[in-house]
Amino acid sequence: MARPPKLEVSAINIRISTDEDRDYSALIATLAEQRKGVRVYGDSYVAISYFDESSKMGILSKYTEIDIDGDWFDLEDFDAAPPEKLDEISIPESLRPNLAQFYFKLDEDSHVVLFSSYSASKSLSARSLETYFAQALRWSVISQKFGRVEADIIKSYDEAEMLLRMPHLKEMRFIIGRPNTDIGRGLAEEIEERLERENGDEYEEVVRTKTEKDLVPTERSFNLAIVASENGKVQTKSLVNGIVTTHTTEDSPLVEKDTYDPEVQSELSVFNRLASTLISKVNQMRDRLREKTTDPNG
Structure with missing residues (x-):
C-alpha cells in the first residue's frame, strides 16, 4: 500500500520600511510581474510564476538552469558525447527542466507569506526561499517602489x-x-x-x-x-x-505538516488548513508580546 502524501508548510516574514507604503499585495504582485528567477542553490532557480491579488494565492516554481552548450555525457557509450550527437540536441530556449511547483499564500495583515516547503515528494527549503527574497527584494524595480524590504524565514x-x-x-x-x-x-x-x-x-x-x-x-x-x-x-x-x-x-523553520488522502482531500485544501494553523501560531505569539511593554534598552 502506497504511503499517503505529506505536505509541509513554512512561513517567511516580509517587512517594508515605515516610511514607505506598506502594500504587501502590490509587492508580491510586482515580483511576479518581473517573470524572473533567482539562483538559490547550484543550478536550481526559484521564481514567483503566478499571484492572484484578490485571493492572495500564488505559485512558486522551482526549476533547473542547464548549460546547453556545455559537455554532455552519453549513457549509451558511457563517455563524452561526440559532436555529431550534440547536433541532434534541440531544446527550445524558453524551456527549463525539473519543474516543481508549490502553493503560497500572503497573509497581508501579518505580512507573512505561507508556502509549501514539501509537496509531492519534492521540497522547497526555507533557506532557498529566503535566498530568493533576499535577492529579488534588491531588484531596482522593488527598491524604487517600496524602498528597503527585508525578509526572514520564521524560525521555530x-x-x-x-x-x-x-x-x-x-x-x-x-x-x-x-x-x-x-x-x-x-x-x-x-x-x-x-x-x-x-x-x-x-x-x-x-x-x-x-x-x-x-x-x-x-x-x-x-x-x-x-x-x-x-x-x-x-x-x-x-x-x-x-x-x-x-x-x-x-x-x-517553523513548520506545520500532515499527511492526507488525495481521494478525500485536495492538496490545496490541506495547504490552506496548515497555513491557517501556522499563521494562528504566529499571531498568538505576537499577541503575547503585546501584553506587556518592555524597554529594549534594558
Missing part, C-alpha cells in the same frame, strides 16, 4: 525557547532586523522605533557570563527570542561535555 519558537533552556548556558545572542509592527505595543514595536530613531537596520543584544555560573534567562530574554525568531535569529553557547558549543535557530 519552540526551538528558540529550547536553546535558552539548555543546561550550562554561557551566552545568548539575539539578532533582529527591523520589525514591522503596525498595531499594538510591545517589545517588537519598541525595537522597531529605536532602530528608526537611530537609522539602524539591525538590533543585536548579547548576554554572556565569564564565570563558572550559568546564565538564567529572564522573561525579557524569552520575549527577545520570539522577536528574533520572526526577524532574525537566536544564537546561544553552552557547555556540552566540557566544550563550548554554539547553537542557532537558523536551520529550524
